[in-house]
Amino acid sequence: MQFITTLDKRLRPGDGMTSNQDSSIPRCQSDDHLRRITLATLDNLPYMVKTISIPDYRIIFLNQAGFRVLNALGVEVTRETIGQQVWDIFPLWKEAYFTTFEEVRTQKKVIRLKDFSYGVENCITYWDIALVPVVDKSGKVIAITSVHVDTTERKQIEMEREKLLAKLEERSKELHCLYQIASLGQETEIGIDQILARAVEILPHAAQYPHVTAARITVGGMDYRTPNFHETPWMISSDIIIGSRPAGKVIFAHLEEKPDSDEGTFLRDERFLIDSVADHLGTIIEHRLAAQRDREREQLKREFYRRIVEAATGGKLIISEREDIAEIAGKPLKTWELREPSDVTLIRHEVAEIVCAGGMEESRIDLFVVCIGEVITNAIKHAGGGTTSLHNIDDGYIFAVTDTGPGIEDLALPELALKKGYTTAASLGMGYKVMLAYADKVYLATDTAGTTVAILMKNHASKELPSSPVVSKAMSIDLAI
Template sequence: MLTHSQITSVFAATPLPSLILYPDSDFTVADANEAFLTKTGATKVDLLGESIFDISLGEIPLAVPELKDILKKVRITQEAVTMKLPRAGNSGRDEIWYQLTSLTPVLDKSDAVDLIIFSFGEVQNTDLLTEENSSSADPGNNFPFDSYTSDNEKDKILQMLIERIKEQECLYKISNLDEQILTIPELLTNAVNILPRGWQYNEVAEAKIEYNGEIFTTAGYKETSWSMSAETNIRRDCPLAVKISYLTQRPIHDEGPFLKEERNLINSVINHLSLKIDKILTKEEWDEKQELLDKAYKLARIGTWEFDMQTHHLHWSPVTKEVHGFGEDYEPDVESTINLFKKGIHREIFAKAAHDAIEHAEPFDVELKIISGKGDERWIRATGEPEFEDGTCTKFYGISQDVSDRRQAEEDLLLRERRFRSLVQDGSDLIAILDSEANYTYVSPTSESILGIPADQFIGTNAFDYIHDEDKLRLSGLISDLSTGKRIYIPPYRFRDAEGNWRWIETTLTNMTKDPAVGGLIANSRDVTEQIHQQQQNLESLKEKETLLAEIHHRVKNNLAVVSGMMQLQATEEENDEIKDRLNDSIIRIKTMANIHEQLYQSNSFSKLAFAENIQALILNIKQTFQPQTDINIDFNCENIELNINQAIPCSLIVNEVITNIFKHAFLGREEGNIDINLSECENQRSLHLSISDDGIGFPEDLDTTKSSSLGLNLINVLSDQLHASHHYKSTDNKTTFVIEFEKDELKGIGNSLL
């Protein structure tokens, strides 16, 4: 049975987006793999501890009525279930996408459901089914297929699910091989016989594994032209290769007769095998060292001591004195010897062992810490054997051995195991450990596939030797500012590969210098060269479009200027004053719109206007056009407000009508006048308030602005409705004021949909 750590390892490596659920009443999310997080854009913080039914994940539909019943069924029957769900966001029947879902129970030692693995695959229905296909669908099938799915398509979908399950089962079985008890030949013999079962055409599939010159094959293996392989190196000079061959030709898929998922599978298999082989090699090295140490214990009396119970004389050999950190002239005694052992548990254990040896004739063999004569801590192996005469202990002797090196080797092995557990070995990212000077102390094997540089070539070199000169200063500052236990994201920078080309790399850097299992900076890096090149192309394309858009606004402004100029010529030649006034009104309206287009092509934004500047330019332009005899003072009290062009145009036209009316009528017969413009946002910064006041003659008493036949007033009413704005007029003895308020709206695009 797989352990939790093995399940987690396989779960993380599977290319299918997957969740691990607890079989409780809410089916709480226990874990999510990287494929799921990438697919959904979610984070583990969003998911862990949440009920599967409370999660909204866009294209992956979880709010399906049947899902809870199906999960309960899996928990009770302990049987895996597969089903097909329509993906959220489908539009039309010509191109329907589906999520293939498998629910796989994982049992504990008591054969109860411990976890449920929830995996998703995605397929597309590219056939527009006829009514005959739809009517032939079996309404009684056990899966929630929709009515547009034909029987043939169901078979394809189910076959695809079966292939994914075969691949996962293969990876599970490989992961379940116990490297703690198997030798490398036993491991690879078992693995090579498991491999063919994970491939689509397993009836003609045979496998070969080659490691360090040794070859392991299935019984019927032979070389063919229909093969798939993966290779890696273990510990620099131990090549490992895995190969799958079909004995007969099969249909062409993604990579010859093989599926792209099978490429992911063979890469995951070789990663798992390389990690297991590395652990076996480590164990063998440790066993060899332990054997040598055991032989040394048997063949040599490293240091001897003897205590005479009658004379109370304690004798140490010269080597024993050296082991304990003293010179040849040192004369030991019992009390000082006991006090050499580190205060606490070490001293207590030794005192009890010596007491039991003397009183109960029990020899001892212990390893304890001492504070040596030189003041340093040492691990000492101490053995003691009592010698009795007539039931009385007369002598007590034993050996002392410094085992600090072996203890350190054991601790190093434990630290190395913890290091491997702390790093993600999924084969997609480059993982490295750097010391405080940015020298590499560990690099994952993926360095060769990503950069073409074997991992061992990095060791001892400095990271900045590979980084582009223009990026070094930025990265140096980020690294120096990173405090212990903190993590930062380093945006893309250039990194030289084996061929001298610059690759764009992004890195997440974590400072774990205080963690004895790591003792450095963990760098998790990813090659984003293709994304950067695509971004650069997009930026160039965007720049071209912005230039074109600016040119369009410029041409529109020029064309409006031509139209207004022609109308001005017409107005100068027109003798009818009423027609001339209407032409002038239209000229001002056209200039209002031309002014907006002018601002757009002169600014950095093609969708928003600095509305305060727009109003000021508009009013001054109207004043210049009318050239009134009255001395009119205009006071602007306007906040810096950006307004979407789709609201800026109609609002500007409203301002134009109000200001034009003031210049035409408010100050007739007056030598001077005042106009106040106030523009502000409400507290929530979502509402805009605009007021225009003048101290002119005011409105006629019988004027009804809602029923007036005036074109200007009608335009104000229509444009206000289109802005969903409220507006009103108020007139006092000294002042007439127009007020308009509306909600700011981020309408998409730059076309004025309100007109």
């Protein structure tokens, strides 16, 4: 045999020994001696080794570990087993291994494979197997030695690790789902209907079997479902609670039967997931509805104040929105950055020159400049500055100031327009009263993001407007430009 021949070349009797070497070292006296050493070594290996003759496939060697392992697996083997055909001892091997044995024989190569076997009480043993060709001096394969290493313990560790990884992956999917649902609640630009529509698309991806899981969410008259949803025998649901009452449901459905689990075909963690999603959605919807009610109340209150202010000022002070003011004003002729008091004089001079060239009456230029002085002074004092712009409209001009100050509270708007000398800060004085007295219209948009004031002045006076400014000492307005 080739492996014996190789060992024989390496350990020939007396080879390499000198008179100075220790004569107590054992020496191989013959090929037969070497063969016995080799077989004894194989016989004492801790894993199963057997050799099968080729081409008759008879067992010609089985080590001690092989006897122990096979008997423990319920395969009755004795010393009489040696010499029997392998298919008689392992009938299932012929179908499973014959082709592989032939591949080892014809290609003269080592083949490694993994397998498992059932023992007593259906216990599974996992194997790493190496099939090694044994070649004679002529190069002919005369036997195959199979080495079976029991990897059951390692396999069990790997399987346990895979289970843990699979469980972690499931938890990761569930946490990601809950994170996505919670994130939807933070997207203030989308409504409840969009939140529910997107949530129902997210849900199946967090399920144990996402490809055969459908979802449905119902709230009030709204009904959202994945395209593949239909009622099946394998469903779980959870109530969406709004205001302490059930207002809808979150539903999971398996589209085909799956193995029984903690709750029907669903995991305990999937029950936790669907309950958490229902709870999240209930909280999001409650907050959205509360915010919507607050906005509606604010809109009603603001509309109420707007009507009072417009009625009390003869329609001259218009409580508006920034977008509406921008639409009325159109593109600016010129803009200025407002940062410090010295900017006031410069802006008033330049505005006066532009509107004069545009045909505004001289007396109305004075009125316009007074109003501009008031509004930009307020912006500097109470908002630290802002952006100003001049716009040309039909037969007149609009001067607008936008700041990023704290804005004017809704409750202050009627007082601001109606009460003489009222101010939202100590030094505003009668600025708005002056603007309302001199301008054709004053547009006001204010909220917590800042305030925009736009003064409209026509080129020619209307009969109801004063032809020249009348300024009281209490106003302390500098008319010099």
